[in-house]
Amino acid sequence: MTTSLLTTEVAKQINEHLPGAVVETTDAAILVNGNSLLDVADFFKNTAGLDFDYLTTITAVDYYQYFEVIYLFVSMEHNHSLVVKARCSRENPSLPSLVSLWRSADHQEREIYDLMGITFEGHPNMKRIVLWPEFQGHPLRKDYL
Amino acid sequence: MEVSSGREHLYSDTELDLLEGQVIEDLKAASQEPISDPDSWLDEELSQNVLLTRLDWIINWGRRSSMWPVICFPACCAFEFISVMGPRFDMGRFGMEVLRASPRQADLLITAGTLTWKMAPNVRRIYNQMAEPKWVIAMGACGISGGIFRSSYNVVPGYNRIVPVDVYVPGCPPRPEALLYGIQMLQKKIARRGNFANGGQP
Numbered sequence: 521m522t523t524s525l526l527t528t529e530v531a532k533q534i535n536e537h538l539p540g541a542v543v544e545t546t547d548a549a550i551l552v553n554g555n556s557l558l559d560v561a562d563f564f565k566n567t568a569g570l571d572f573d574y575l576t577t578i579t580a581v582d583y584y585q586y587f588e589v590i591y592l593f594v595s596m597e598h599n600h601s602l603v604v605k606a607r608c609s610r611e612n613p614s615l616p617s618l619v620s621l622w623r624s625a626d627h628q629e630r631e632i633y634d635l636m637g638i639t640f641e642g643h644p645n646m647k648r649i650v651l652w653p654e655f656q657g658h659p660l661r662k663d664y665l
Numbered sequence: 666m667e668v669s670s671g672r673e674h675l676y677s678d679t680e681l682d683l684l685e686g687q688v689i690e691d692l693k694a695a696s697q698e699p700i701s702d703p704d705s706w707l708d709e710e711l712s713q714n715v716l717l718t719r720l721d722w723i724i725n726w727g728r729r730s731s732m733w734p735v736i737c738f739p740a741c742c743a744f745e746f747i748s749v750m751g752p753r754f755d756m757g758r759f760g761m762e763v764l765r766a767s768p769r770q771a772d773l774l775i776t777a778g779t780l781t782w783k784m785a786p787n788v789r790r791i792y793n794q795m796a797e798p799k800w801v802i803a804m805g806a807c808g809i810s811g812g813i814f815r816s817s818y819n820v821v822p823g824y825n826r827i828v829p830v831d832v833y834v835p836g837c838p839p840r841p842e843a844l845l846y847g848i849q850m851l852q853k854k855i856a857r858r859g860n861f862a863n864g865g866q867p
Contacts, residue, residue: 650783650819651783651818651819652782652783655818659818659819664818
């Protein structure tokens with residue numbers, strides 16, 4: 521079975537290479553700064569011992585004051601996983617895209633853009649995927665009626 | 666020395682041989698003349714070989730007995746439809762076991778499942794491609810009214826928004842028996858159709 525890595529130890533590694541990237545560490549997940557998300561992801565993918573070669577899931581949550589995007593990374597090589605979160609404000613809902621590192625991010629980021637209205641900078645094809653282009657609003661936001 | 670078989674027989678071997686021979690003799694005695702070939706009706710009067718019917722009735726009989734559904738099942742009611750197709754409920758008893766992958770060869774659209782607005786133009790297009798005459802059965806709560814998803818931002822509230830519906834089959838999903846009953850209702854509806862009188866209206 522896939523084991524989840526200890527968040528505190530991974531957060532320590534991130535802090536050594538990318539100071540200031542980690543905002544908060546809980547038992548379940550590491551909350552990283554939105555601006556350094558791409559650097560953290562690159563560190564995850566290309567560091568020996570971590571080797572996260574598979575991005576399984578991206579989801580987003582509306583917490584009224586801000587949006588939180590949750591990434592689930594898995595390493596097929598070492599059979600371990602890790603949950604990473606990043607936040608963006610309601611006024612400027614934008615985060616860096618991870619398509620350049622994992623192609624599996626493509627459709628999931630488009631779905632989040634479609635239903636939650638978060639723009640992923642650097643995505644090659646940032647348009648609606650579930651709804652049609654003329655649709656108004658983003659239905660999974662809490663203030664959508 | 667006599668060897669006993671250890672069993673009591675009703676007839677001796679000789680008597681059995683005689684009985685068997687009697688059967689053959691009886692059959693042979695009764696079979697001296699050939700039986701006439703069953704072609705005597707060929708020489709009968711024409712009146713016994715003509716079936717009088719209405720053209721309307723015979724056309725409707727042909728149509729209702731060979732309804733071919735098009736493959737267009739957007740959601741989960743399709744699985745109930747599959748069990749109707751299968752050997753347990755066997756829709757083929759009603760002349761519609763042939764699922765058509767091409768709408769141009771199909772007569773019946775069974776709307777098995779929730780329809781989203783994004784999918785709606787494609788279902789409308791399949792309906793338009795079907796050749797006349799064509800019929801629609803709205804299957805399940807979603808097909809009738811959108812069901813529990815009726816107020817959703819992306820669900821068509823009933824197939825009758827985009828295609829005309831002939832028979833509504835309620836249920837979530839409907840039991841296979843319910844769908845079969847709906848199909849039989851549609852067959853009764855087709856049986857009453859006038860193809861020539863009244864401008865093709867029943």
